[in-house]
Amino acid sequence: MPVGLGATEGGYVHYPLDDLMAVAGARERAAPLPRGREDLAPCPTRCRHAMAEFAVYSYKVLLFEKHGDGCFRRPEEYLRRAIATVTTHDLPTLRGYWEGRDLELRDRLQLFPGEEIRRYVYDERA
Numbered sequence: 001m002p003v004g005l006g007a008t009e010g011g012y013v014h015y016p017l018d019d020l021m022a023v024a025g026a027r028e029r030a031a032p033l034p035r036g037r038e039d040l041a042p043c044p045t046r047c048r049h050a051m052a053e054f055a056v057y058s059y060k061v062l063l064f065e066k067h068g069d070g071c072f073r074r075p076e077e078y079l080r081r082a083i084a085t086v087t088t089h090d091l092p093t094l095r096g097y098w099e100g101r102d103l104e105l106r107d108r109l110q111l112f113p114g115e116e117i118r119r120y121v122y123d124e125r126a
Contacts, residue, residue, distance in 0.1 A: 017046065017047060017050050018050070021050050021051075021053070021054040021056065022054070052081070055081060056081075057081045057082060057083050058079050058081060058082040058083070059082070059083050059085070060078055060079070060082045060083070060084045060085070061084075061085055061086075061087065061088055061091070062084065062085065062086045062087065062094075063086070063087055063091055063097060065077075065078070070124055100122070100125060103121060103122060103125060106121075
């Protein structure tokens with residue numbers, strides 16, 4: 001992402017998807033370990049379809065697996081081929097999330113763009 005631009009304004013590198021999936025599929029036969037790939041928000045639909053076709057596991061992060069009403073998805077609602085984790089290296093720990101420590105840090109560092117968004121984030125977390 002260029003400095004000063006948001007996440008939706010970055011660039012993406014496109015690879016020959018079918019070739020990459022064929023290589024991943026060949027490796028599966030050699031070493032039967034599930035392969036994960038972050039298929040979070042910016043993952044193109046075509047890539048998600050290819051992951052299913054070639055049996056590449058999705059990478060599901062609990063903190064992002066919510067319904068529209070803010071409730072977390074139940075385990076049985078996850079894709080069958082998914083590697084699930086509570087959090088990642090660049091997100092708060094579960095305890096930190098539960099106690100709102102990440103929000104307190106954002107407050108302290110004045111990272112909320114305005115009071116309305118700050119209130120919304122705190123309310124959504126509650």
